[in-house]
Amino acid sequence: MILRLFRIRGGVHPPEHKHPTASRPIEACPLPARLYVPLQQHIGAPAEPVVQVGEKVLKGQLIGHAQGPVSAPVHAPTSGTVTTIAPHAAPHPSGLPVVCVTIEPDGEDRWESAPAETDPFLLTPREIGERVAAAGIVGMGGAAFPSAVKLGAATRTPIHTLIINGGECEPYLTCDDRLMRERAVEVIDGVRIMLHGTQATRALIAIEENKPSAIRELKRAARIDERVMVVRIPALYPMGSEKHMIQTLTGRELPPGRLPADLGLIVHNVATAFAVHRAVRFGRPLISRIVTVGGGALREPRNREVLIGTPIEDLVECCGGFAEEPARLLMGGPMMGQVIPWNAPVVKGTSGVIALTREEIHIGETRACIRCGRCVSACPVGLMPLEMASRIRADQFDGAVDHGLNDCISCGSCAFVCPASIPLVQFFNFAKGELVARKTAQDKSQVLKLMAEQRQARLEREAREKAEAAARKKAEREAAKRAEQEAAARETGT
Amino acid sequence: MYAAIVVLTAMGLSLGFVLGLAARLFRVEADPVAEKIEALMPGSQCGQCGYPGCKPAAEALARGEASVTLCPPGGRALAEELAQLLGVQADLSGVKDAVPMLARVDEDLCIGCLKCLRACPTDAVIGAAKQIHCVLPEACSGCGKCVDVCPTECMQMLPIEPTVRTWRWPKPVLAAA
Numbered sequence: 150m151i152l153r154l155f156r157i158r159g160g161v162h163p164p165e166h167k168h169p170t171a172s173r174p175i176e177a178c179p180l181p182a183r184l185y186v187p188l189q190q191h192i193g194a195p196a197e198p199v200v201q202v203g204e205k206v207l208k209g210q211l212i213g214h215a216q217g218p219v220s221a222p223v224h225a226p227t228s229g230t231v232t233t234i235a236p237h238a239a240p241h242p243s244g245l246p247v248v249c250v251t252i253e254p255d256g257e258d259r260w261e262s263a264p265a266e267t268d269p270f271l272l273t274p275r276e277i278g279e280r281v282a283a284a285g286i287v288g289m290g291g292a293a294f295p296s297a298v299k300l301g302a303a304t305r306t307p308i309h310t311l312i313i314n315g316g317e318c319e320p321y322l323t324c325d326d327r328l329m330r331e332r333a334v335e336v337i338d339g340v341r342i343m344l345h346g347t348q349a350t351r352a353l354i355a356i357e358e359n360k361p362s363a364i365r366e367l368k369r370a371a372r373i374d375e376r377v378m379v380v381r382i383p384a385l386y387p388m389g390s391e392k393h394m395i396q397t398l399t400g401r402e403l404p405p406g407r408l409p410a411d412l413g414l415i416v417h418n419v420a421t422a423f424a425v426h427r428a429v430r431f432g433r434p435l436i437s438r439i440v441t442v443g444g445g446a447l448r449e450p451r452n453r454e455v456l457i458g459t460p461i462e463d464l465v466e467c468c469g470g471f472a473e474e475p476a477r478l479l480m481g482g483p484m485m486g487q488v489i490p491w492n493a494p495v496v497k498g499t500s501g502v503i504a505l506t507r508e509e510i511h512i513g514e515t516r517a518c519i520r521c522g523r524c525v526s527a528c529p530v531g532l533m534p535l536e537m538a539s540r541i542r543a544d545q546f547d548g549a550v551d552h553g554l555n556d557c558i559s560c561g562s563c564a565f566v567c568p569a570s571i572p573l574v575q576f577f578n579f580a581k582g583e584l585v586a587r588k589t590a591q592d593k594s595q596v597l598k599l600m601a602e603q604r605q606a607r608l609e610r611e612a613r614e615k616a617e618a619a620a621r622k623k624a625e626r627e628a629a630k631r632a633e634q635e636a637a638a639r640e641t642g643t
Numbered sequence: 644m645y646a647a648i649v650v651l652t653a654m655g656l657s658l659g660f661v662l663g664l665a666a667r668l669f670r671v672e673a674d675p676v677a678e679k680i681e682a683l684m685p686g687s688q689c690g691q692c693g694y695p696g697c698k699p700a701a702e703a704l705a706r707g708e709a710s711v712t713l714c715p716p717g718g719r720a721l722a723e724e725l726a727q728l729l730g731v732q733a734d735l736s737g738v739k740d741a742v743p744m745l746a747r748v749d750e751d752l753c754i755g756c757l758k759c760l761r762a763c764p765t766d767a768v769i770g771a772a773k774q775i776h777c778v779l780p781e782a783c784s785g786c787g788k789c790v791d792v793c794p795t796e797c798m799q800m801l802p803i804e805p806t807v808r809t810w811r812w813p814k815p816v817l818a819a820a
Contacts (some may be wrong), residue, residue, distance in 0.1 A: 189807075239807050242812075243810040245807050245810055247807050515817050544719075575815040576814075579812040579814045579815065582811030585811070590718075590720070594685045598687070600766055600767075601687050601688055601764050602686070604765065604766050
């Protein structure tokens with residue numbers, strides 16, 4: 150069966166830089182001296198710690214349970230002692246700390262429970278969702294949205310197609326490529342479990358054409374199930390974006406503000422499929438992931454299977470350290486990745502740690518916009534980045550929203566092609582943050598206004614009640630006085 | 644020609660009559676602009692604008708006696724909205740978004756006098772007589788009224804520390820192009 154593919158608009162072809170890591174197998178990383186496991190590694194509410202300082206934990210033991218409907222639990226990546234539960238540098242561009250559970254490994258790496266295999270196809274879809282939630286699985290392509298919430302959406306709206314995202318369009322990153330090549334059988338098993346969990350009728354595994362070995366391996370492994378189909382898609386950035394993958398495969402454009410589930414689709418990353426296989430078949434929580442450690446500043450760029458919470462420093466150390474001082478350290482790929490602090494740990498959404506040299510980032514001097522329109526033809530959403538940026542520069546956020554700021558996916562294609570080196574995507578990120586900040590301030594001001602009004606009403610009511618009570622007392626006093634006088638008059642009269 | 648004159652005159656008179664009647668029947672008591680302005684204002688009656696509360700400030704704005712940049716807690720966003728509503732061009736370059744502040748009680752100095760609790764326009768202070776008070780950050784508007792009345796100077800206004808959740812990207816700084 151041949152699937153008809155559809156074109157997306159825009160897109161760019163950044164230099165791939167994938168070969169230094171793509172040709173080498175995944176290697177394990179030695180246990181670091183300390184693991185910093187953040188309680189918030191996902192979109193939604195942070196997990197609540199359930200361990201105490203000084204407590205001994207075993208590998209895979211729950212250390213933070215999910216709070217609220219959109220959240221994910223956190224597990225101990227190895228056995229050891231909890232030394233602190235305190236703020237530590239987060240893998241976030243702000244460099245601000247988040248609460249982390251620090252574990253000092255005892256070196257035994259002892260699991261909490263013995264391995265036990267269950268047949269996932271005997272479970273109900275609901276049970277699969279529960280197991281995925283309990284394992285703390287989040288979207289591993291980078292957005293880190295709790296996967297169980299997505300799978301659970303299938304119980305509300307019927308899903309016909311499960312799309313597995315093997316795009317990996319970001320330069321440098323090869324962790325999904327290596328995973329698909331080396332663990333194709335497990336990935337396909339995870340896909341089949343998710344098919345069972347969502348009751349979808351087919352699964353499309355979309356892989357960019359620049360990963361021929363991964364396509365071959367997955368095609369071979371997918372022979373056991375005719376519902377699973379491996380699709381070769383063109384290599385174009387940002388093909389790995391959920392919206393663009395849907396458009397390529399189905400020809401349908403996701404309307405603003407709608408979810409793929411509204412179109413009967415659900416999109417998961419290949420690494421998520423692998424994590425689902427481990428969680429549902431073997432009951433193992435998400436405590437490690439494959440990370441591409443790359444970039445020109447690194448001595449031995451590799452794909453490493455890393456425990457969640459491993460500090461970036463240790464990760465770089467086990468890849469031979471730096472050949473030269475990196476000009477920029479990124480988490481994720483160079484297009485959408487974020488600058489992170491040195492001592493931040495690896496989290497569930499870390500697909501890569503990229504140390505770039507000065508030549509690789511080549512920031513040109515920003516010059517004036519000549520309205521050449523290259524950003525317009527590069528924008529995969531069909532926006533006009535130059536118009537949006539000029540408005541944001543003048544702080545006209547409403548104007549930028551009118552030009553589609555809320556539809557911008559911050560992919561960075563516009564800034565990549567801009568011949569004047571204008572930091573377009575940085576302007577959009579700033580404006581999006583500003584809009585959120587304004588919304589929160591407005592919401593708070595509404596609440597405060599209500600509180601001020603209620604206080605005013607209460608003060609008035611209290612004053613009124615006081616006056617009424619005073620009036621009543623006065624009337625009583627006068628009545629008593631009158632009665633006294635009348636009694637006295639009667640007495641004198643008799 | 645006479646017919647046209649008669650018809651137009653009759654139309655003018657009758658429409659004028661209807662309009663006059665409508666103006667009498669549907670007369671609006673308050674100044675609707677002032678009401679609209681008040682709806683935009685923070686409403687905490689903090690008095691930082693120099694008027695006794697948000698309503699008098701809104702009335703002054705509607706009369707054109709006050710500048711749209713009068714409200715420090717509203718900041719730049721409010722000034723922009725007000726300028727749009729009133730149709731005036733305002734110079735917003737001088738308006739800086741005040742760093743949002745929150746009141747906090749120093750537990751070592753609080754004597755539980757209840758003064759701040761009574762002064763707070765949004766009931767953000769909780770406590771009882773001779774008990775250490777506490778400020779609910781969600782309810783604090785940062786107006787600073789409590790600081791003025793505190794006899795032991797234990798109430799402090801502190802800038803809100805950004806967290807990973809509240810941190811926002813700064814505006815890119817461009818070299819003069």
